[in-house]
Amino acid sequence: MAAFFERIWAYISTFFASYNWLNDTLDILLVAFFIFFIVRLVRDSRAEQLVKGIAVLGILYLLATLLNLTTVKYLLKAVFDNGLIVLVVIFQPEIRRALEQAGHSRAGIFRVFDGFNQVDSAAIIEQWHKAIDATAAALMILQKQKMGALVVMERTTRLGEIIRTGTTIEAEPSADLIANIFFNKAPLHDGATIIRDGMICAAGCILPLTDNLQISRELGTRHRAGVGMSENSDAVVIILSEESGIISVAVGGELTRNYTQESLVKMLEDTILWNDKETKRIKKSKKKGKGEEG
Template sequence: MGEFITNIFNAFLELMRQFRAVDVLDIVVVAFLIYSLIKLVRETRAEQLVKGLLIMIIAWALSSQLNLKMIKTLLDNFFQFGIIALLVVFQPELRRALEHIGRTKIGTRTFSVAKEGESLLQQERKCINAVVEAAASFQKSKTGALIVFERQTKLGEIVDTGTIVNADPSAQIIGNIFFNKAPLHDGAMIIRNGMIYAAGCILPLTKNDSLSVDLGTRHRAAVGMSENSDAVILVVSEETGTISLAINGVITRNYTRETLKGALENEILPDVAEDGDRRPIFSSFRRVKKDEKK
């Protein structure tokens, strides 16, 4: 027993002699990647898929130990194409992960003079005020609306499905676009850098089956867009006039004029530094308590 402990201790000392400072960085990076992967899986429907995969791996190990040749052969053939199958099954989650990496601040800072940064901030404040005023009007008249605030993820493919407007924002223009007899009222409006950039755009619908059956196409399109980008999507229900926001795949409802303005400012307004760099705020938005009825 003493010799066994001595051998383990000597092996540990030998390992420590070979340990380099760069190995610490290697371990930290790998640990962070594993943590990020687990966090990504837990936040999506991939959690159930991973559980199923783990069950199959356990079944393969047991079949190997118990010499269950038929089961082992079937699982061996399955795992031969496992990587391709994982890429197909987890395609939405992998895309979301890569987009999330692309939203980091590395290489995304836009250098400009302080005056330009302040001008952009004022433009976005003006846009938020116009959207809030229009949404409050839509809430009273029960006019349906779908407005997308573009952030880091560019929505060029979504813009291509609609019509370029590139107009200075105002409650009147937004009201005209979503007037129920206007040609662009059924689609989504895209806000880019505080400007009404496009309208009549088609958004991808969410595949989340856990959403309330009371949510219509506009709400499902808003959630779908928020799942595929970091955009902030505002929805006004045509049936009830309820104002909702979709961010990162989560929809919160029952906003008032005041709470809507606060939430949009918190999510969209950049933090303009003294040198004029634009740094978007990625703070978590405050959830608004859902009422039991739409």
Template sequence: MAEFFQSIGSFFEALFHAIGGDIGILSSILDIAIVAVIIYNVIKIVRETRAGTLVKGMLILGVCYVLAFYLKLQTLTFILDNLSKVLVFGLIVIFQPEIRRALEQLGRTRLNKIKILGVGGVLSEEDVMQRVQRTIDAVCKSVKVLQGQRMGALIVFERDIKLVDIVKTGTVINAEASPELIGNIFFVKAPLHDGAMIIRDGYVCAAGCILPLSQNSEISSELGTRHRAALGMSENSDAVVVVVSEETTAISIAYKGFLMRDVSIDVLKETLQKRLIHDVVGDGTSEKSPFWKGRSK
């Protein structure tokens, strides 16, 4: 086996030399490219979260240390020098949500869509997509009814990241989604209406679930608990969260830490199809630039 891999390595090495390439230069280019991609994604994650403010604070401390060192401010230099030794461990605690999010994005892969050795159920991907489409239609119909009756709702569509811990906080249902079921769950006097509904693979998985609230200090004071919970869920997972305001009947969509407010039923349906069907099938749609970024009002 070792000889086989050595022969493959020798083949590619000979190929690089044959085309006039140099292994050292190619390795350096590959090294720089990988590091550049890592730095780009780190900056992207930092900019999209509250970690940006923390990074600015760290940069200010760094500038203070440099100035204190060159100006020979011994006491300040001593304090900052010892502070930097424990800062590495502090960063793990401070940036824990961002580190978790980065690792989840790294581990998110299309491999979980592939049935290996027949594992993964008997339904084909087309059957699942049809069921998801029926669920989207049911949610849109029920949202329209809820708006008319001025009742709120919080609906979470699970995607690649499984929300097992969130499901445990509520009541397991495991039923096919229908406008009647969704309407009954969010009826004002129903016992589960205050929590969130979790939809998994086109089924209503659970209801009455508790979601993590967003810690973003820049959230508008106009937003209530439902919207903060929706943003918190979207910050900690790749889920698509739909909110119906009980006060204004406005529809909002939270995804990847961004919130699009006051959307129509048509936009809701289009967005759910885009994120739950087209992105899964892979029609070339990119998630790198969410179209609602900066459109919250």
């Protein structure tokens, strides 16, 4: 038993003797971050089941190697050799979304530029308050008139491709304007209205439809478009059903329903404004400034 522990201690000593604390630690941290990023990418997505399947194939390949099952090992090796290209094609939307999220990260080097936009960010927050209030009020007007609506609130993922499918507006948000856009005889009422930085950016835009089979068949094209948009970006999508008058919100591919005007305003403020560390900091600094003035 003593010899066993001596061998273990000798192995540990040898390992740390050759361990480069700077390079090896950095190497381990980068690999750990990459694994964490991949786990976040596949979790709660259609890729999750595929990853489990790949893990099973990996175990089978290991067993085939240990048991010297030549044919099985050859077939599995062929699958792994050619599978990467197939995975890139099948999961292009997930990969694209992951790269967009990485590009819009608020961490690390990207925070160097935060200080230059502090005043602008504070102004945008005020503009977002106006847009949220106007949207909620417009939905109440449309709800009474039994008309539908589809509003996309852009966050960090830029929606230039979607905006180009519609008509550019660039207008100050108001309940009357938003309601008029979705009036059932208006030329732009069938598409989505995009709100960027608290301003109405475009209307009549075409959104990608979800292929999620779990979406209820009772929900129409507006709901499928709203969920599809939220799957392909971090946008918040508000849907008003023309048939039932129910207000729904799609975020991250998930649909929540039955919002009132008050609960919708609170949800949008929590998601768009105070869910971001920078806006929390600005809010806190504004309160501090008001206290000093008093």
